[in-house]
Amino acid sequence: MDIFTESSGISDSMNSSGAEADLPSPESMMNMKPRKLTFSPMENTPHIPAHSPHQMCISPPYRKVRALRLFDSPQTPKTIIQKSSARNLNYLSTNNNAPIVSHQKPHIRSSILSATTNGQTNHITNPCGPDRPKPVPLHNRALANIQSANINPFTPNSLLSQNKKRCRTMFGQENALNASLPISLLNNNLNTSNSSIKGHIADDDDEVIETHQAPKRLALQDTNISRYEKEFLEISLIGVGEFGLVYQCLNRLDGCIYAIKKSIKPVAGSSFEKRALNEVWAHAVLGKHDNVVRYYSAWAEDNHMLIQNEYCNGGSLQSLLSKRCLSEAELRILLLHIAEGLRYIHSNDLVHMDLKSGNIFLTKVPSKNHQHTGNVDREMNGDDGFEDIYDELASTENIITYKIGDLGHVTSAKEANIEEGDCRYLPNEILQEDFRDLYKADIFSLGVTMFEAAGGGPLPKNGPEWHMLRNGQVPDIPSLSREFNDLIKLMTHPDPDKRPTSTSIFNHPVLCSLESKSKSQLTQELAIEKRKNDILMKKLKEAKKLIKIYEQQAHTSTGTRLSLKVDSSSDSIQTDRCLRSNTRKRRTSRISGGGGI
Numbered sequence: 001m002d003i004f005t006e007s008s009g010i011s012d013s014m015n016s017s018g019a020e021a022d023l024p025s026p027e028s029m030m031n032m033k034p035r036k037l038t039f040s041p042m043e044n045t046p047h048i049p050a051h052s053p054h055q056m057c058i059s060p061p062y063r064k065v066r067a068l069r070l071f072d073s074p075q076t077p078k079t080i081i082q083k084s085s086a087r088n089l090n091y092l093s094t095n096n097n098a099p100i101v102s103h104q105k106p107h108i109r110s111s112i113l114s115a116t117t118n119g120q121t122n123h124i125t126n127p128c129g130p131d132r133p134k135p136v137p138l139h140n141r142a143l144a145n146i147q148s149a150n151i152n153p154f155t156p157n158s159l160l161s162q163n164k165k166r167c168r169t170m171f172g173q174e175n176a177l178n179a180s181l182p183i184s185l186l187n188n189n190l191n192t193s194n195s196s197i198k199g200h201i202a203d204d205d206d207e208v209i210e211t212h213q214a215p216k217r218l219a220l221q222d223t224n225i226s227r228y229e230k231e232f233l234e235i236s237l238i239g240v241g242e243f244g245l246v247y248q249c250l251n252r253l254d255g256c257i258y259a260i261k262k263s264i265k266p267v268a269g270s271s272f273e274k275r276a277l278n279e280v281w282a283h284a285v286l287g288k289h290d291n292v293v294r295y296y297s298a299w300a301e302d303n304h305m306l307i308q309n310e311y312c313n314g315g316s317l318q319s320l321l322s323k324r325c326l327s328e329a330e331l332r333i334l335l336l337h338i339a340e341g342l343r344y345i346h347s348n349d350l351v352h353m354d355l356k357s358g359n360i361f362l363t364k365v366p367s368k369n370h371q372h373t374g375n376v377d378r379e380m381n382g383d384d385g386f387e388d389i390y391d392e393l394a395s396t397e398n399i400i401t402y403k404i405g406d407l408g409h410v411t412s413a414k415e416a417n418i419e420e421g422d423c424r425y426l427p428n429e430i431l432q433e434d435f436r437d438l439y440k441a442d443i444f445s446l447g448v449t450m451f452e453a454a455g456g457g458p459l460p461k462n463g464p465e466w467h468m469l470r471n472g473q474v475p476d477i478p479s480l481s482r483e484f485n486d487l488i489k490l491m492t493h494p495d496p497d498k499r500p501t502s503t504s505i506f507n508h509p510v511l512c513s514l515e516s517k518s519k520s521q522l523t524q525e526l527a528i529e530k531r532k533n534d535i536l537m538k539k540l541k542e543a544k545k546l547i548k549i550y551e552q553q554a555h556t557s558t559g560t561r562l563s564l565k566v567d568s569s570s571d572s573i574q575t576d577r578c579l580r581s582n583t584r585k586r587r588t589s590r591i592s593g594g595g596g597i
C-alpha cells in the first residue's frame with residue numbers, strides 16, 4: 001500500500017491540492033529518506049481568512065510541501081518557511097482573537113501550537129522569530145501525528161459502526177482521533193484546550209452523521225520512533241516466524257522480560273503493513289485474557305513493526321511437540337485453555353484464523369508461587385478450607401498455562417478480511433472461500449492441533465492424508481480414550497455446523513467430569529479460580545472501604561446535625577461538658593506522658 005497516497009495528513013491535502021504530478025515515486029522517496037513536513041490540518045479549514053493582518057505561520061503551504069521536502073541539512077529554503085510560518089500563525093491569531101507575539105505563550109495556545117505544528121512551536125515563540133527556522137529533530141517526527149490516531153477496527157465500537165456511517169473527527173480529518181474514543185472524552189479534551197476548537201468540533205460532530213469517507217490509517221513511516229535499544233536489552237533470539245523475529249528482551253526500566261517481535265522486512269509502505277497493524281490492533285483488543293498472549297505496546301522503528309508482548313517462558317507448543325506428544329491429561333489442559341482463549345476471542349466477535357501449535361505458547365510457573373499466593377490469601381481471608389490442597393500443590397511441578405498468540409490473521413467474524421493461515425490447519429470450506437462461519441474454522445484448527453498434539457503429526461500439507469483429515473476420516477489415536485477421539489472427530493467435522501462451539505467444548509464432559517480430571521488439571525483450574533477469587537476479594541475489600549468511608553461521613557454529618565439540635569437543650573450542656581472534659585483528659589494525659597519522656 002502506498003503510504004504516500006493513503007493515510008497521512010499530507011497526502012490528504014496533497015490530493016486536494018492537485019500537486020500530485022510533481023512528485024517523485026514513493027520508492028525513490030523512501031530511498032532518499034526525506035523528512036516529510038506535516039502541515040497543520042487547520043490550514044485548509046474555511047475558518048482561516050486568506051489574507052489576515054497577522055502574517056505568521058508554522059509550516060509550509062501545502063502546495064509547496066510535496067515539491068519541496070525538508071532534509072536534515074540546514075539548506076532548507078528560508079523563504080518557504082517564512083511564508084508558511086506566516087500562514088499558520090495567521091490562523092492561530094485569528095482564532096484566538098488576538099495576535100500572538102513571540103513572548104506570549106499562554107497555555108491554550110501552546111497546546112494548539114504543539115498539536116498542530118509538527119513540533120515546530122518554537123517557530124512562533126522563538127525570540128529569533130520566523131527568520132530562523134530550526135530543523136526539527138528526527139525524533140520529533142512522531143509529534144507530527146500527535147493528534148492523529150488509528151481507528152482500531154477490532155474495538156467493539158468500531159465493529160458496531162462498521163455498517164454505520166463513519167466518523168469524521170477533529171479538523172475534518174477522519175482518523176485524526178480514534179473513532180472508538182468516547183465522544184465525552186473527546187469533548188473533555190477539547191473543553192480543556194480551546195473553545196474555538198470546540199465549536200469547530202461541534203460542527204464536525206454534526207458532519208459525523210453525514211460523512212462516508214473511507215477510513216485511512218496512519219502511515220507507519222510517519223510514526224517511526226527509536227525505542228528498542230534505548231528501552232530494552234536484547235537477551236536472545238527466541239523464535240523465527242514467516243513474518244517476524246522474536247527476541248527475548250529485558251526492559252531497562254521495569255526489569256521485566258518481554259518477547260519483542262520485530263518484522264523481518266520493513267513493513268512501512270509494503271503490503272505487510274496492514275498485516276502488522278492488524279496484529280497490533282487485535283492484540284490491543286484481546287490481550288487481557290489468561291489464555292491469550294498479553295500485549296504491552298507496539299511501535300514502528302526503521303520502518304519495521306515492533307510488538308512488545310508477554311514473554312512465554314515455555315516456548316511454543318510446536319517446539320514441545322517436536323520432542324514428545326502429550327498425554328490425555330495434558331491434552332485436556334491444553335484443550336481447556338485454548339477453548340477458553342477462543343471463547344474469549346469469539347466473544348469479541350473476532351476469529352483467529354491461524355490457530356496451530358506454532359501459535360500456541362506456554363508459560364510455566366512453579367507451583368510454589370501459587371502456594372505462596374495461597375498463604376497470602378489465608379492471611380487475608382482466614383481459613384478457607386483448602387489448606388491440604390495448597391500443601392499438596394507445593395509438591396507438584398510447574399503449572400502450565402497455554403496461550404493463543406500470533407494474532408496477525410485475526411479478523412472480524414462478521415466483516416471478515418481473510419488472510420488465510422497455515423493450510424495444514426485450515427478447514428476445507430475456507431480454502432473453498434466459504435466464509436459463512438469463521439468461528440467454526442477456528443474450531444477445526446483446534447481439532448487438528450489436538451490431533452497433532454496427541455501424536456497424529458506431522459500434519460500433511462496436501463495429498464490424500466490432507467483430504468482424509470477433512471473428509472471426516474480422522475484416524476483414532478490409540479492412546480486416547482474413545483470420548484477424546486470422538487471430540488477430535490467432532491471438532492474436525494466436514495460440516496462446520498456439526499462442530500462444537502468454543503463454549504460447548506469448554507462445557508464438554510471430557511473437560512467437565514471431575515473424575516476424569518488429572519491432579520495437575522485440577523491444580524490448574526484451582527489456580528485459575530483462585531486468581532478470579534483474588535480479584536473478587538480485592539474488589540470486595542475496596543467496596544468495604546468505601547462503605548466505611550460513606551458510613552463515617554454519614555455519621556459525622558448526622559452527629560453535627562444532632563449536636564446542633566441538642567445544643568439548645570439543657571442536657572446538651574452536660575454532654576458538651578462531658579465531651580470537653582474527655583478531650584481535656586486525653587490532652588492532659590498526652591501532655592503528662594510527653595512530660596514524662
Ligand SMILES: Nc1ncnc2c1ncn2[C@@H]1O[C@H](COP(=O)(O)OP(=O)(O)OP(=O)(O)O)[C@@H](O)[C@H]1O
Nearest residue numbers: 238239240241242243244246259310311312316406
Ligand atoms: N510471546 C512469546 N514468548 C515466547 N516465544 C515467542 C513469543 N512469541 C513468539 N515466540 C517465538 O517466536 C516464534 C515466531 O513467533 P510468531 O508465531 O509470533 O511469528 P510469525 O512470524 O507471525 O509466525 P508465522 O510463521 O506463524 O506467521 C514462535 O514460534 C515462538 O517460538
Ligand SMILES: [Mg+2]
Nearest residue numbers: 241358359406
Ligand atoms: Mg506464528
